[in-house]
Structures are given as structure tokens and as C-alpha cells.
Amino acid sequence: MSGPARDGVARRAHRREPTRSTTTRTDPLEPYRAKRDFVSTPEPSGALAEPRAGGGGRFVVQRHRARSRHYDLRLEIGGVLVSWAVPKGPTLDPSVRSLAVHVEDHPLEYIDFEGVIPRGEYGSGDVIVWDRGTWAPARPEDPAADVAAGELHFDLDGEKLAGRFLLVRTGRHRGRSGREQWLLLHKRDEHAVAGWDPEEHPRSVRSGRTNDEVAAAPEALWRSDAPAAEAEAPAPAPASAPAAPDALGGSGS
Template sequence: MARPAFVLHDHRKPRPHFDLRLEEDGVLRSWAVPRGLPTDPRGNRLAVAVPDHAMDHLAYTDSDKSIADTGWWEQEDRNDKRIVFTLHGLRGAHRYALIHTDGSNWLLHRTKDQPQY
């Protein structure tokens, strides 16, 4: 069974931001992350849910969008308010939690416990 893919796009327009896209049910679930993925467990980043994208966005680039990271992801825990997952990308594996706050707003949090490989 194939592992679900992810891509992190670096967008330069209309304002610089990142798009986190996780493969699920044949589409890429997507969040706009204005300040990029958190690198420290003491800070959270706003993540705004945006419409799902087609799978061809895994490799999509253009003059305003490049791929910042790509690989596969694994879900570790999930309920109506939270998704805990590990991204296995080009620069290693990192565990995050997406925490639903309201409407389309989520917080993206890098967990204190990180994978040891």
C-alpha cells in the first residue's frame, strides 16, 4: 500500500506564504500557512483551511510557486478538533498537530516529542 504524499509549496503571491497539502481520499487537503511550518514547539502558526486541490499539485510549480518540501506523511491521531501527524520530507521527519479553532482557522503546532531515527 502506497504511503500518502504531502507537499509544502512556497507561494510568493499575492503575499508570501506556504501551502501545506496532505493526500487524503484522492485529493490534497490544503492549508495556507502565512509564516511557514513552526520550527519550535513553543510557538504555533496560523493555518487557514483552503479548498482541496487535485493530486497533480504534488509536483506543480510556476513562476510564483515552488516546492519547499515533499515526501509522505503518516497520521498518528485524529478527532474532530485535532490531527497529529508526521511529515517525512527531504530534510527528515517532523511531528505536528493541526488544531481546529473555528471556521477555517487552525493552529499548526510542532510537537515537543519528535521522531527519533
Template sequence: MRLIDHRRKRRPSGDPRFVAERHRPASDHYYLRLDIDGVLVSWAIPDHSRIARRTEDLPLEAAERDVDGDAGTYVNATPYDMGECLERGHLSFFLCGEWLRGWYTLTRIRDGDHETWLLIRRKDDEDADTLRQPALTGRSLDDLS
């Protein structure tokens, strides 16, 4: 049994899924697909780019086929429903895959026929210590006491 099949088998059915798939014919872009409200919402992302173009949504069954890429689950990083975040144009999530693991943000920058989003990989917990420093002095609370 392949590792990806094993992970799908042990995954609780309630966890939302993601698929990151390399487009085979041209191999110059990837597809990122997130399970939102019962469909795989999809974006095409050119290789070495942060721009993501919204593409046609797929049924959830498409996540079960073999992919040339990564698949796993994701965690919503906001208190809002992912469908609502999609409508508002700002998604924040943590991908839990074999190769893709970390915090990401998708922000819509253009509406209409060529809906365009900006994909940003956020800093991980290793930078959380610097975020806890006071902005003006740079000293921690321990230094001030």
C-alpha cells in the first residue's frame, strides 16, 4: 500500500482535504485544491510564482485519484467558515501533507472572469518568539521587570 493511500485510509472523514497536483502536459504549473463546502475549490499556480488563478471546482471524488504531487488535510486558521472566507476573498490555513506542511494565505486581488489570488507562505512558529517582543523597545517582558 502506498503512503498516500495509507494516510487516506486512516484519516477521519470529517477533516477537510487538500490536493496539490503538478499539471502533467505542460508541467509549468500546479493546481492547489481545497475541500470547501463539499467541492474541491481549485487554483492554478505557475511554477515559482505567488499568483494563483481560480479554476473550475471539482467534485470531492477527484481527491481520491492518484496525483503527481501531495495530498493531505488542512486546518482553517480563522474562526470563520471557509466558504465565508472564500466569498470574502481571504483564506488562511495550515496544510498537513507529506511535502507541503505550513501556514498559507490566499488573498483575492482581482474579481471577474480572470479571478486572481495572491498565495503567501506564512512564517512558521520558529518566528513566533520575535512576534512576542514589544514593537518599540525590542525588549521582552522579562527584561522590563
């Protein structure tokens, strides 16, 4: 076997399929890995980290232009980034109730991911680190249990977002994917700002760039086969202008 046929077999073999865990702690990253070909995508494959004691930890919001533009809110819980896709983005306006679709957990390494997911890959499109910082649950005993119960009150301390937020499951499911629909809202506190629109704050807190600028010239690729501390490397200069993202396909990553 040679040429394209051999390459196709290798790529399929590299795409991780869900497997039954042989440990008492199942791997919540199996659905994430099963959807991605890490030969092609610069996203990290990641490893399950040890949970942080006391609840809370880091958070990131990534502005992701895939099949449709959305913002991915990710909270560090239980050694992974528990994630929601928020089509209109998080806001400081307490009068707004934003749809938030619960998606698969992501590895902690994803918290710094900014770049372009190639065409044909799950979630293809450009991604920026729109906001990041730390978060703390209002009830610190077991935030994972609160997520499972469908109601999480938490505080964000980011570069754009701050104050008390609420995520609450609606009981509805979205489309054929069957993903859970939640609502995200900001409580009325000293950080609330009426009329605050995330689209008026378009730049990355990591690089200062917009999605358009990252799509035109991604500065780094993620080497998913390297240790996290060494994984990020400069991207080679493109030979020509990049193709438009996959009609921005595969949203909600």
C-alpha cells in the first residue's frame, strides 16, 4: 500500500476512537479526541490533569469563527476545561439571557490555543483567546456536581469579564446533536454594565489581534505530540494566502 491510500490509513489510525476506561476514573477527553485528527489540526490532544483542590481555577473564552461565529466559554473543573458554546457571546449586561450549548470537555492545554483549525477538520476556522483569567464557584464544595445538577453560580476575574455569572440548564436539547441547552447570564452586581456587547471588544487578550488577523497569518501551530511546555512553535510562513475557512464548518468545538 502506498501513496494516498497509505496516508488515509495512517490518518484514520491517528484519529482517536473512544475506548472503555480500565481505571476507576474515566477519561472525559475521549469524545474530544474522537472528533479530531491530530495529524492535521494544530489543536492539542491533551492529557487528563489532576483536579485542582478547592474548586475553581482558570477560565478562557475563545472567539471561534467556525460554521457560525460563537464564543467558547471554558472553565477548569476536574482536570479538564468544561465547555459551552455561546452563539452571541458572554456579556456584562444583566438583562441578557444568552444561549449556551454544553459541548465536549477540552484539555487544559487548550486554554492558550489561538490559531487556525484547518479546513476539513472538526470546528475548522479561526480562534482567538478573547478573554482569560480565573474563576471561583459560589459553592466551592463540588462545582462538577453543580454542573451535573444543571445550575452553576460562579465569579469570573478576567481581562474583559468580571463578576457573578449563572449557568443553568434549560432541559432542552439542540438539533440532531442532542446537546444540552443552557442559559448564561450575569447577575446584577457592581460589575454589571447595561448594554455591554462582546462584539465591541473584538481583540485577543493574548496577542491583541482580531480573528481576521489570526486567519490571515497564524503566528503559531500547536505540536500536539510535544510536551505542553514545548508544544507551541512558530508557524512557517504561508506560501500563499490561506483559503477561507470551511464555510466555517463544524461549530461548537
